[in-house]
Amino acid sequence: MPQNVPEFEFSDNAKKVRAFVFDFWCEHGRGPTLLEVHQSTELDRRRIIAAYKELQLGIDIVVNEDTQNCNLLKAPPFSSFPSQVRAYIDDKFHSFVGCASEAVAFSHMPPFKDKTVRLESHCACCFTPVTLISKNFEMQSVTPPGVFLHISLSPYDWNNVDMSRMCDSMNYVLDAEHAEHYEKQTATRGILVNLDQAKMFVQNVANERMYNFHWKPGTLNPRAVIKGFKMMGVDTSAWE
Ligand SMILES: [Zn+2]
Numbered sequence: 671m672p673q674n675v676p677e678f679e680f681s682d683n684a685k686k687v688r689a690f691v692f693d694f695w696c697e698h699g700r701g702p703t704l705l706e707v708h709q710s711t712e713l714d715r716r717r718i719i720a721a722y723k724e725l726q727l728g729i730d731i732v733v734n735e736d737t738q739n740c741n742l743l744k745a746p747p748f749s750s751f752p753s754q755v756r757a758y759i760d761d762k763f764h765s766f767v768g769c770a771s772e773a774v775a776f777s778h779m780p781p782f783k784d785k786t787v788r789l790e791s792h793c794a795c796c797f798t799p800v801t802l803i804s805k806n807f808e809m810q811s812v813t814p815p816g817v818f819l820h821i822s823l824s825p826y827d828w829n830n831v832d833m834s835r836m837c838d839s840m841n842y843v844l845d846a847e848h849a850e851h852y853e854k855q856t857a858t859r860g861i862l863v864n865l866d867q868a869k870m871f872v873q874n875v876a877n878e879r880m881y882n883f884h885w886k887p888g889t890l891n892p893r894a895v896i897k898g899f900k901m902m903g904v905d906t907s908a909w910e
Pocket of ligand 1: 793794795796797798843844848
């Protein structure tokens with residue numbers, strides 16, 4: 671269970687693979703194949719997969735460890751599959767975004783500096799389109815205004831196996847009424863986070879990712895996550 675994993679250090683191979691994965695995804699809008707990782711890093715299959723497993727334990731990527739090719743499913747802020755948010759750079763489709771929360775940090779990736787990022791999503795309950803324009807980690811516009819990030823999984827169940835369920839539970843809703851409708855549709859309870867609070871939530875990761883080659887492995891501490899939201903003024907009573 672990768673919660674409260676004791677502190678560890680990434681190997682040099684893991685850091686090298688991580689840097690390549692993010693560079694490649696920014697440039698091509700998709701994750702690399704094992705061949706492409708090999709061509710860049712000169713690591714063999716066994717070492718690439720070992721690096722992926724380390725990076726998954728350090729909460730940087732999601733891979734399916736039970737596949738022979740260790741399928742690379744996510745490297746937030748990116749997703750390999752059609753997720754709840756699409757990113758457009760200068761009006762051209764770039765990639766699927768890891769989740770509604772990661773979308774807020776997308777424009778902070780160094781290769782996207784000074785570029786206008788348009789994030790296309792929808793209200794989770796009714797599919798009303800939601801469009802966010804972001805530049806240099808600053809939200810330029812939100813349509814319709816007042817959209818919330820809704821998180822419908824308790825941090826005590828984030829990362830039980832990997833990040834997938836956590837990301838899946840982070841969606842946009844138009845308002846509290848739409849949040850309640852979505853909760854009924856999915857038999858969940860959730861919290862409402864405004865986009866300023868969402869930025870605070872993702873900024874520690876966003877300031878390290880691609881900026882610090884030696885970025886340390888993440889740890890998931892559910893109590894600390896909930897305390898952090900409370901300190902931002904978010905009502906976390908749905909999780910108590
Ligand atoms: Zn709705």
